[in-house]
Amino acid sequence: MKNESIRFAKHPDGLPDASCFEFTQEQVIRPAHGEVLIENHLLSVDPYIRMRMEREDSYAPAMRLGDVIVGRTVGRIIESKDSQYALGSWVVGRHAWQRYSLARADDLQAIDPELAPLSAYLGALGSTGQTAWLGLHLLGQPKPGEAVLVSAAAGAVGSVAIQLAKGYGCKTIGIAGGSSKCDWVRTKLGAYDCLDYRASDFESVLSERLNEGVDFYFDNVAGSILDQVLPKMKLHGRIALCGLISQYNAKTVDGIFNLRSLFNKRVRLEGFLLSDHKSLLPTANSDLMTAYQAGKLHHEASIYDGLDQAPTAFVDMLKGRSLGKQLVRLRSDAGCPI
Numbered sequence: 247m248k249n250e251s252i253r254f255a256k257h258p259d260g261l262p263d264a265s266c267f268e269f270t271q272e273q274v275i276r277p278a279h280g281e282v283l284i285e286n287h288l289l290s291v292d293p294y295i296r297m298r299m300e301r302e303d304s305y306a307p308a309m310r311l312g313d314v315i316v317g318r319t320v321g322r323i324i325e326s327k328d329s330q331y332a333l334g335s336w337v338v339g340r341h342a343w344q345r346y347s348l349a350r351a352d353d354l355q356a357i358d359p360e361l362a363p364l365s366a367y368l369g370a371l372g373s374t375g376q377t378a379w380l381g382l383h384l385l386g387q388p389k390p391g392e393a394v395l396v397s398a399a400a401g402a403v404g405s406v407a408i409q410l411a412k413g414y415g416c417k418t419i420g421i422a423g424g425s426s427k428c429d430w431v432r433t434k435l436g437a438y439d440c441l442d443y444r445a446s447d448f449e450s451v452l453s454e455r456l457n458e459g460v461d462f463y464f465d466n467v468a469g470s471i472l473d474q475v476l477p478k479m480k481l482h483g484r485i486a487l488c489g490l491i492s493q494y495n496a497k498t499v500d501g502i503f504n505l506r507s508l509f510n511k512r513v514r515l516e517g518f519l520l521s522d523h524k525s526l527l528p529t530a531n532s533d534l535m536t537a538y539q540a541g542k543l544h545h546e547a548s549i550y551d552g553l554d555q556a557p558t559a560f561v562d563m564l565k566g567r568s569l570g571k572q573l574v575r576l577r578s579d580a581g582c583p584i
Contacts, residue, residue: 247274251344252556254309258299261495261564266299267315267557274346276325282354283325284337284347287577288584289553290318290368291560292402296494305519314342315556318373320357320364321347322580331356338367343556345576362538362545363583369571370406370545371534377520378406378464379530381486382414384523385516386462390415393459395475398466399440400427402571403488405546406534407464408435413542416462419455421471423566430569434544443471452478459483467492469500476504476513485515495564546570549584 248271255268277283295315297304309315319341323331328351331337337354341347357367369375381403388394394411398404399420408431411418420431420440428440441452452474459480465472469492472485479485493499508515520527537543548568550559556574563572575584 247346248272249274249344249346250553251314251342252553254299254311254313254315256311257301258296258495260497262296262299262557262561264557269554275348277327277348280328280352281348281350282323282328282331282337284319284321284339284341284349284354285324285577286319286321286341286345286347287575287580288320288364288368288549289341289343289556289574289576290372290374291556291563291572291574292317293489293491293494293564295560296564314344316340316342318368319347320367326351336364338372343553343574345553359580359582361535364580365547365549365571365573365584366538366545368573369402369547370543371531371538373520374402374571375406375534375543376527376530377488378403378410379534380520380523380526381464381488381518382407382410382462383530384526385486385514385518386411386464386484388414388416388462391417392461393417393419393456393480394462394464395419395421395456395460396464396466397421397443397471398489398491398566399431399435399437400569401466401566402568404464404466405431405435405570406543408437409543410537411462411464412436413537419460421452421467427569434546449474462486464488469493469496473500473502473504476502476507479507479511479513481511483511483513485513487515487517491564547573549573549575551575551578 253268298309323335330351339354394416400422418437431440456478463485466489468490
């Protein structure tokens with residue numbers, strides 16, 4: 247049985263293109279004791295992969311040329327050498343951009359497609375939702391009535407953060423690219439307002455709409471938008487730095503010029519990683535599932551079909567073309583909601 251994979255072929259100069267990826271085939275490796283073989287149905291394309299395409303390590307090790315590109319997947323076990331998992335079990339795990347994955351049973355999480363569609367376990371109910379929950383719970387700690395601002399609010403993490411903050415009773419304001427995305431953030435996610443950073447008058451609109459100040463800023467983009475938000479932070483405001491997607495493909499990095507606001511208002515700005523807080527994940531999972539089942543958490547996914555479309559899906563995500571979570575579907579016959 248052949249395994250199809252997508253490998254890292256070239257370091258990008260700015261935005262990645264097709265030449266950065268290589269499609270390969272090799273024999274499937276059978277599981278040993280304590281392992282399972284998974285047929286992947288969905289794979290996630292995530293911004294952090296772009297950082298791993300650099301020549302130097304970031305918070306995660308840089309990929310080597312020829313490596314299979316790593317990503318989280320949802321799949322079904324087709325061969326098991328561990329009693330924890332029976333054939334046909336649905337699981338989620340950190341695997342790779344490939345048709346089949348070999349994994350140790352202890353590294354997997356069982357999921358139930360009767361509780362939520364498969365895609366939700368890579369989105370609002372997966373590491374994406376966990377990241378949003380962690381930024382709010384650990385760093386933001388928003389109180390009812392506080393103003394919460396979220397950048398990339400129509401994206402995977404941002405869309406969950408907006409909804410969770412609203413559930414806490416906060417006044418939620420999003421930032422997104424394009425009027426249609428902003429309309430979606432307002433109508434579907436229930437945000438109080440959403441600002442279009444692509445609009446020519448964005449800077450003046452941001453100043454006007456945030457004139458009462460921001461208590462907590464959940465930042466997914468950094469760069470010039472972060473710099474413009476800093477003067478709008480309230481005294482003792484909090485900023486959770488979740489990502490820097492505006493910088494990942496930039497050949498020149500935007501500077502931060504409004505640090506005086508950070509100092510004068512004693513604002514706390516802190517970066518965070520999900521991997522540093524694994525002990526909190528069971529609580530996050532419980533809270534996210536409760537919100538989802540109560541109809542207070544909407545999951546949105548943009549899905550491309552076929553493993554060969556993973557590079558396109560990845561680049562489109564970096565360009566901001568996706569709504570919600572960007573996924574690739576490898577099979578269309580799951581027998582349960584995707």
